[in-house]
Amino acid sequence: TTFALNGWTVVNDANSKWYVGTFAKSAGTRGVYIDVNGTAGAANNYNSNILANRISHFYRDVSIPAGATNIVLSFKWKANGENGTGADDYDFLRVSLAPTSVTPAATALPSAAYTIGTGKYNLQSAAFQTATINLSNAIAGTSQRLIFTWKNDVSVTNNPGAAVDEISLTYTPG
Secondary structure (H helix, E strand, C coil), X not given: CCCHHHCCEEECCCCEEEEXXXXXXXXXXXXXXXXXXXXXCCCCCCCCCCCCCEEEEEEEEEEECCCCEEEEEEEEEEECCEECCCCCCEEEEEEEEEXXXXXXXXXXXXXXXXXXXXXXXXXXXXXXXXXXXXXXXXXXXXXXXXXXXXXXXXXXXXXXXXXXXXXXXXXXXX
16 A cells, blocks of 8 residues: 555655555556645645746666576556657656666656666557567666656646556566
């Protein structure tokens, strides 16, 4: 029922926050989703009509055994938002895999060097989509920080905000 009980840490800004709840899920009883502070998880909305960009994260450390191959991250997601031509433009979900020394802050996106997958997950609001990301076998034998980030800017609001469920990290043992 909480991030901590599931082994995740959350870093929320003051407005667009990650919640664990029943409002937006693809399976089971709960999912993780963005909602504005004022409704506290009772909806899956964000508000761009504010004075600053909003950036919130949830993350956990994962250990990949030495010799592991075929390392695959998959998750279900949906997020409308809006799109721009630049890597950091407008409203989107992003996934990063970073060294455990990287601690996300509600004021910044993780370095683009750590981005995995398509870069931006957005413009899909009707139903959950499955993302599958093949990771490099070079991370075998290391611990990494898996970070999910929502960012929205100060212009147009196109709800819903991001929702994530059914996160899975698999590999073939060495």
